Amino acid sequence: LRHADVAVLDARAAESHIRVYNHAADPHRPERLSLMGDLKIAIEQDALALAYQPKLEPRTGRVVGAEALVRWTHPRRGFVPPDSFIPLAEETGAIRHLTRWGLRRALLQTADWAAAGHDLRMSVNLSVRDLGDAALPDRIDALLEETGLKPDRLMLEITESAIMGDPETAVALLSRLADRGMDLSIDDFGVGQSSFAYLRRLPVREIKIDRSFIRTLAETAQDQAIVSTIIKLGHSLGYKVTAEGVEDGPALALLAEMGCDLAQGYYIARPLTPAAFTDFLARHAAG
Numbered sequence: 261l262r263h264a265d266v267a268v269l270d271a272r273a274a275e276s277h278i279r280v281y282n283h284a285a286d287p288h289r290p291e292r293l294s295l296m297g298d299l300k301i302a303i304e305q306d307a308l309a310l311a312y313q314p315k316l317e318p319r320t321g322r323v324v325g326a327e328a329l330v331r332w333t334h335p336r337r338g339f340v341p342p343d344s345f346i347p348l349a350e351e352t353g354a355i356r357h358l359t360r361w362g363l364r365r366a367l368l369q370t371a372d373w374a375a376a377g378h379d380l381r382m383s384v385n386l387s388v389r390d391l392g393d394a395a396l397p398d399r400i401d402a403l404l405e406e407t408g409l410k411p412d413r414l415m416l417e418i419t420e421s422a423i424m425g426d427p428e429t430a431v432a433l434l435s436r437l438a439d440r441g442m443d444l445s446i447d448d449f450g451v452g453q454s455s456f457a458y459l460r461r462l463p464v465r466e467i468k469i470d471r472s473f474i475r476t477l478a479e480t481a482q483d484q485a486i487v488s489t490i491i492k493l494g495h496s497l498g499y500k501v502t503a504e505g506v507e508d509g510p511a512l513a514l515l516a517e518m519g520c521d522l523a524q525g526y527y528i529a530r531p532l533t534p535a536a537f538t539d540f541l542a543r544h545a546a547g
């Protein structure tokens with residue numbers, strides 16, 4: 261399983277008939293419980309994988325980072341998309357184990373690439389339930405020590421809606437993480453209810469413009485107006501701005517023109533296996 265070709269799995273998942281499990285539509289609680297039992301086993305046995313999607317500077321073509329995305333190939337069900345099992349794992353609390361597993365795996369990989377001369381910043385997604393995990397900052401400190409990485413090599417992505425669900429708790433935990441030198445990124449920016457009153461209280465380093473604004477960027481004047489405004493707003497608040505979901509060349513060219521700092525998307529690369537990511541780095545090393 262661990263040697264499975266994640267890139268291929270990802271392409272298959274993109275054809276959405278592989279939606280083997282639909283959380284929202286499924287009324288069968290026993291099945292959900294068994295899936296969660298299987299996930300727990302998969303975490304314990306290190307049978308999950310991470311795929312890494314490159315983050316690239318549109319103007320220079322340099323690859324400066326990656327986002328780690330969890331991949332689960334179930335022994336009987338096959339590929340289970342994260343959008344299906346993450347919400348379940350959040351409900352049951354298993355997400356905390358998954359987050360810790362993912363942080364360790366991603367940091368070990370980052371250390372491997374650093375040893376090979378690739379100094380990348382790794383982005384890891386936090387879920388809303390992680391924001392209540394008061395032990396998380398110490399855990400991350402221990403992982404940084406284990407891997408010998410500086411805290412600024414780790415970027416933690418969190419959605420606006422996760423923060424706004426319980427802003428006081430979120431601000432408390434995220435501030436503790438940022439105090440230790442980790443960077444925060446606001447994921448899916450522009451689709452959640454945004455409160456600058458709270459964002460202002462957070463040491464945010466990056467905002468990621470939601471892919472719904474990027475998908476039709478080249479064809480839609482309105483999306484261009486929104487995206488260029490978010491970029492200007494982000495910059496005036498001192499944030500780096502990343503665009504996610506870049507699927508075509510014209511969109512990437514527009515983002516470069518608008519001064520967007522980083523871009524991510526299928527046009528640049530799909531989420532890749534570690535080996536495929538290493539190849540990708542080799543091809544973009546000169547950039």
Ligand code: C2E
Binds near residue numbers: 313329341447531
């Ligand atoms: P996200 O954090 O917004 O991650 C970006 C998603 O967009 C990923 O889907 C990625 O594969 C996909 N994507 C990247 N480029 C493109 C593109 O050009 N076009 C399109 N249409 N999609 C693109 P994925 O891997 O299926 O993950 C879905 C969501 O599941 C993530 O959304 C995130 O919320 C969650 N997730 C994934 N891995 C983890 C994890 O390790 N921990 C937590 N807590 N959540 C995770």
Ligand code: CA
Binds near residue numbers: 327385417
């Ligand atoms: Ca993300």
Ligand code: CA
Binds near residue numbers: 447448468470471504
């Ligand atoms: Ca996102």
Ligand code: CA
Binds near residue numbers: 448
């Ligand atoms: Ca999302």
